[in-house]
Amino acid sequence: MKNTGLITRRTALITGLAAAGGLVFARFPKQLPPTYGHLLRVGDNVTYAAQRALLPGQSLVREYSLADITSFPATGTTDPGAKLPGALGETYRRLQSGGFADWRLAVEGSVRTPRTFSLAELKQLPSRTQITRHTCEEGWTAIGQWSGVQLSRVLDAVGILPTARFAVFYSVDDWVDCIDMLDALHPQTILAYGMNGRDLPIQHGAPARLRVERQLGYKSMKYLHRIVVTDAFDDGGKKGNIQNGWAWYTGI
Ligand SMILES: Nc1nc2c(c(=O)[nH]1)N[C@H]1C(S)=C(S)[C@@H](COP(=O)(O)O)O[C@H]1N2
Numbered sequence: 001m002k003n004t005g006l007i008t009r010r011t012a013l014i015t016g017l018a019a020a021g022g023l024v025f026a027r028f029p030k031q032l033p034p035t036y037g038h039l040l041r042v043g044d045n046v047t048y049a050a051q052r053a054l055l056p057g058q059s060l061v062r063e064y065s066l067a068d069i070t071s072f073p074a075t076g077t078t079d080p081g082a083k084l085p086g087a088l089g090e091t092y093r094r095l096q097s098g099g100f101a102d103w104r105l106a107v108e109g110s111v112r113t114p115r116t117f118s119l120a121e122l123k124q125l126p127s128r129t130q131i132t133r134h135t136c137e138e139g140w141t142a143i144g145q146w147s148g149v150q151l152s153r154v155l156d157a158v159g160i161l162p163t164a165r166f167a168v169f170y171s172v173d174d175w176v177d178c179i180d181m182l183d184a185l186h187p188q189t190i191l192a193y194g195m196n197g198r199d200l201p202i203q204h205g206a207p208a209r210l211r212v213e214r215q216l217g218y219k220s221m222k223y224l225h226r227i228v229v230t231d232a233f234d235d236g237g238k239k240g241n242i243q244n245g246w247a248w249y250t251g252i
Pocket residue numbers: 072073074075076077078135136137171172173175203204205217218219220221222223
């Protein structure tokens with residue numbers, strides 16, 4: 001009973017925060033984050049709302065010059081061929097030994113013409129090169145140059161349906177993660193196949209990785225093999241961020 005006051009106050013605070021989030025959202029009804037309404041994730045709502053309110057539409061992150069490029073550590077999975085168990089590692093080793101000529105990126109879901117892209121086909125699309133700062137949740141940052149194709153070009157090529165709201169990414173090392181259409185169509189969101197003027201190295205996600213420049217490093221998925229456009233949020237289940245205790249939206 002002694003704690004009732006405290007609990008009530010805390011509940012009131014949380015309710016108040018949720019309400020504040022709701023107020024902000026009243027102005028952005030189409031941009032509710034999928035975790036909206038989950039009290040323990042009220043921070044996601046506020047961050048998301050603040051980002052969307054402060055950064056109108058598609059503002060660009062800062063791009064640096066060649067002289068700013070730093071050394072760039074590789075984290076998480078850095079050698080799928082050697083480290084992944086069984087068929088996953090075996091498949092990657094085979095693709096790697098063939099110079100990724102047999103690698104395919106499937107793009108499907110809420111699209112008019114689902115298809116796969118070879119690396120050569122991705123390289124035929126107009127390219128974009130950007131020098132950006134990567135921020136890892138572990139506390140380090142690094143500046144690197146990324147070359148690839150804008151995700152929006154790939155999505156244009158398959159024709160996303162008007163109901164599409166998210167792009168879900170699948171990696172060789174079995175991560176599942178998604179971003180909303182605002183980030184998916186952002187001009188600096190690219191499928192990178194080059195780094196610092198060379199082919200994307202194995203440790204950095206060869207043959208192609210995502211770069212989501214307005215979010216923390218772990219949203220930039222390495223070793224892509226499949227993209228599914230969806231109308232509804234997909235938390236990726238046990239392979240996704242949320243069930244592993246990570247925030248889905250990590251705007252910086
Ligand atoms: N498939 C996959 N993508 C991933 C990771 C990973 O382990 N596997 N690590 C993430 C994290 S935490 C960061 S900081 C960056 C690291 O990219 P880098 O290894 O090129 O520095 O990739 C992200 N994407």
